[in-house]
Amino acid sequence: MRGMHTSLVNLVARLTSTVLLVAMPAATGVVGTRVSTAFAEQDAARSGACRLGSEDSQIHHLIWLQFDNVHFTRDNPNVPSDLEQMPHLLSFIEANGTLLTNHHTPLIAHTATDILTTLSGVYGDRHGVSVSNSYRYFKPNGTSSPAGSFTYWTDPLFDFVVNGPSATDKTFNMLAADARNAPAPWVPFTRAGCDVGAVGTANIELENLTADVPVVFGPTSPEAQEVTSNPDQAAADFIGISIHCAQSSTLCAAGHTRPDLLPDEPGGYQGFVALFGHKNVAPVISPGSPLTDLTGKVIDDGSAHVGFPGFDGMVPTNSLAYVLAMQEHGVPITFNYVSAAHDANRPFGPGEADYEARLHAFDDAFATFFNRLQQDGITPRNTLFMFTADEGDHLIAGPPSPAGCDGVHTTCSYSKIGEVSGNLAGLLATDQGITTPFAVHSDAAPTVYITGNPAQTAGVTRAFERGLVNVTAVNPYSNQSEKVANFVADQAEMRLLHMVTADPARTPTVTMFAKPDYFLFAGARNCNTPCISINPNFNWNHGDVAPEINTTFMGLVGPGVRHLGVDHGVWTDHTDTRPTVLALLGLKDDYRADGRVIFEILRSDATPDGLHQDRAALRRLADAYKQLNAAVGQFGLDSLKWRPPPPAAVPPATRASNSSRPSSRR
Numbered sequence: 001m002r003g004m005h006t007s008l009v010n011l012v013a014r015l016t017s018t019v020l021l022v023a024m025p026a027a028t029g030v031v032g033t034r035v036s037t038a039f040a041e042q043d044a045a046r047s048g049a050c051r052l053g054s055e056d057s058q059i060h061h062l063i064w065l066q067f068d069n070v071h072f073t074r075d076n077p078n079v080p081s082d083l084e085q086m087p088h089l090l091s092f093i094e095a096n097g098t099l100l101t102n103h104h105t106p107l108i109a110h111t112a113t114d115i116l117t118t119l120s121g122v123y124g125d126r127h128g129v130s131v132s133n134s135y136r137y138f139k140p141n142g143t144s145s146p147a148g149s150f151t152y153w154t155d156p157l158f159d160f161v162v163n164g165p166s167a168t169d170k171t172f173n174m175l176a177a178d179a180r181n182a183p184a185p186w187v188p189f190t191r192a193g194c195d196v197g198a199v200g201t202a203n204i205e206l207e208n209l210t211a212d213v214p215v216v217f218g219p220t221s222p223e224a225q226e227v228t229s230n231p232d233q234a235a236a237d238f239i240g241i242s243i244h245c246a247q248s249s250t251l252c253a254a255g256h257t258r259p260d261l262l263p264d265e266p267g268g269y270q271g272f273v274a275l276f277g278h279k280n281v282a283p284v285i286s287p288g289s290p291l292t293d294l295t296g297k298v299i300d301d302g303s304a305h306v307g308f309p310g311f312d313g314m315v316p317t318n319s320l321a322y323v324l325a326m327q328e329h330g331v332p333i334t335f336n337y338v339s340a341a342h343d344a345n346r347p348f349g350p351g352e353a354d355y356e357a358r359l360h361a362f363d364d365a366f367a368t369f370f371n372r373l374q375q376d377g378i379t380p381r382n383t384l385f386m387f388t389a390d391e392g393d394h395l396i397a398g399p400p401s402p403a404g405c406d407g408v409h410t411t412c413s414y415s416k417i418g419e420v421s422g423n424l425a426g427l428l429a430t431d432q433g434i435t436t437p438f439a440v441h442s443d444a445a446p447t448v449y450i451t452g453n454p455a456q457t458a459g460v461t462r463a464f465e466r467g468l469v470n471v472t473a474v475n476p477y478s479n480q481s482e483k484v485a486n487f488v489a490d491q492a493e494m495r496l497l498h499m500v501t502a503d504p505a506r507t508p509t510v511t512m513f514a515k516p517d518y519f520l521f522a523g524a525r526n527c528n529t530p531c532i533s534i535n536p537n538f539n540w541n542h543g544d545v546a547p548e549i550n551t552t553f554m555g556l557v558g559p560g561v562r563h564l565g566v567d568h569g570v571w572t573d574h575t576d577t578r579p580t581v582l583a584l585l586g587l588k589d590d591y592r593a594d595g596r597v598i599f600e601i602l603r604s605d606a607t608p609d610g611l612h613q614d615r616a617a618l619r620r621l622a623d624a625y626k627q628l629n630a631a632v633g634q635f636g637l638d639s640l641k642w643r644p645p646p647p648a649a650v651p652p653a654t655r656a657s658n659s660s661r662p663s664s665r666r
Contacts, residue, residue, distance in 0.1 A: 049248040050194035053586035058559040061332045061383040069340040072553040075395045076350040079407040085359040088367040096380040097557030098564040098601040104573040105391045107631040112149035114390035115202040119185040121578030121593030123498030127182045128175030130499040137506040144449035150207040158211040171503045179502040181264035186244040188587040196244040197326040199336035200314040205242035236307025238277035266590035278307035285325040293317040314339040316365030347539045349414040351407025384558035393540035394516035418536035423523030426531040434467035442521040444544040447508035487513040487640040516546045550632045560606025
């Protein structure tokens with residue numbers, strides 16, 4: 001058994017860590033056979049001193065794109081999915097690489113947690129943000145307060161109530177398992193001499209004015225004064241955009257840089273600088289003229305403030321324009337975010353005319369993007385492309401009209417649409433008689449913080465958990481009474497699901513994974529106003545546990561990636577993205593990722609040496625590893641579903657003799 005154990009440990013190490021130490025051999029060209037979407041074989045000069053892979057590596061650029069809630073699968077079987085309605089993007093991936101459709105989120109499946117997990121390769125228990133897009137933390141007096149998930153990487157925990165750092169919890173928002181600041185995702189690239197651009201991607205650029213500007217620029221800086229005097233322009237000037245500079249960067253030498261400080265970075269990180277904000281980045285990537293979107297319009301926030309258009313303004317015409325300008329001016333590594341296709345001024349249902357028009361605009365932007373890249377010589381021959389979405393969503397709507405509408409030939413409309421909004425405090429009090437004071441991070445997967453922070457095994461905690469398990473409501477779509485919860489996770493279960501961080505104060509008392517139609521808030525302990533209603537302002541839920549939420553996609557294109565088209569078989573999740581990308585680039589982190597290299601989609605000549613042997617055993621182990629360790633792997637899902645069996649009936653004749661047997665503690 002000890003020998004078998006040693007072999008398994010070695011195999012896991014090969015999957016998750018040591019393979020990242022191997023420099024990649026040269027890969028051959030990877031142009032697809034579909035002439036309509038495959039790029040011509042072109043060479044581009046290596047950008048500056050950027051060193052990716054071995055000396056003869058063909059990868060000179062990385063373009064890493066993460067969507068917000070864009071779907072490969074159909075939400076209405078008659079209506080083509082988001083990616084189906086972006087054929088320029090879908091065909092590009094299928095013709096030149098592999099699209100993995102059995103790809104998964106961590107928990108809780110929200111934008112911040114999912115993007116940070118993808119960027120870092122570790123789950124929330126190791127990067128600190130396992131509940132998002134905000135979370136709560138306990139204060140010493142037993143009450144809880146809300147904190148922001150979106151802050152710059154080195155910020156302390158930011159309390160929304162005091163609008164500043166917490167007075168009692170001094171931990172970093174981005175928190176490693178050893179309670180230090182989590183390692184930053186750009187470090188291997190800048191150490192390799194590569195400038196790294198960030199466009200709207202979580203926490204690697206400034207996220208908000210009050211928390212981030214004083215940390216990066218200083219509390220008495222001109223930038224901080226602009227936050228006070230002209231906050232709208234300050235948001236356009238400083239939020240959402242950054243370039244983390246290599247020490248040899250000529251691009252950054254011409255700009256207004258700030259020290260890129262990472263005091264807890266493993267191995268040290270001294271002498272690096274960065275450019276923060278559109279005001280400081282635009283002059284070096286669009287010298288002599290304002291930065292324009294892909295249609296030629298000067299990028300602004302929609303209210304005449306030239307600069308970052310806001311995170312909801314990260315539509316492809318804006319987001320991809322930043323990427324192009326960076327790549328064209330010597331920033332070879334770019335991370336960008338693209339906002340959701342199904343939300344604009346209001347939420348859309350599949351097949352609605354406005355939704356269709358928005359997807360068409362997304363597709364046009366990708367057509368322009370790929371054409372420009374080809375003209376620049378940035379092609380699948382010399383560039384690694386990664387495309388994914390943070391999570392999927394659960395659609396909450398009645399049937400569309402007319403029946404059978406497909407959105408393409410016949411647009412759809414919805415007379416009944418919107419999430420089921422639920423007052424959790426009112427439901428617990430009226431349905432279960434539970435009046436225990438608590439606060440909640442409102443969500444389809446609400447995290448509950450019982451006032452006083454009682455112990456996990458305290459009677460008040462267990463009674464509250466039983467109330468969550470049994471609380472019922474009438475769903476206004478079905479008009480049927482039903483249990484609101486699908487699953488309830490105590491702290492032991494949350495630890496198994498990678499939801500317990502190094503900061504005990506931010507561990508919820510309990511998490512409820514509701515039926516995904518519901519969005520639950522704390523509310524009042526009565527239902528004088530309805531405890532259940534339809535909220536038409538939102539009709540897509542995530543955060544929860546449901547296949548349509550936790551299953552997303554990940555596409556890789558570039559040297560070393562096999563041309564498999566759409567692959568439905570290989571089970572992966574967001575932690576696997578970074579190890580695979582770094583393996584292809586020949587770079588490594590100073591920590592072991594939770595994910596593993598997806599060697600099944602790599603060409604033989606690009607597969608690390610440690611993964612060439614025992615391929616069949618490695619495939620079995622890789623699958624077992626994911627199913628055991630991933631939050632929504634089989635073990636995680638089965639543990640959520642588990643309930644203790646009812647006590648066995650004891651025959652009357654034996655009850656006396658068994659009277660000394662201890663009762664079950666669960």
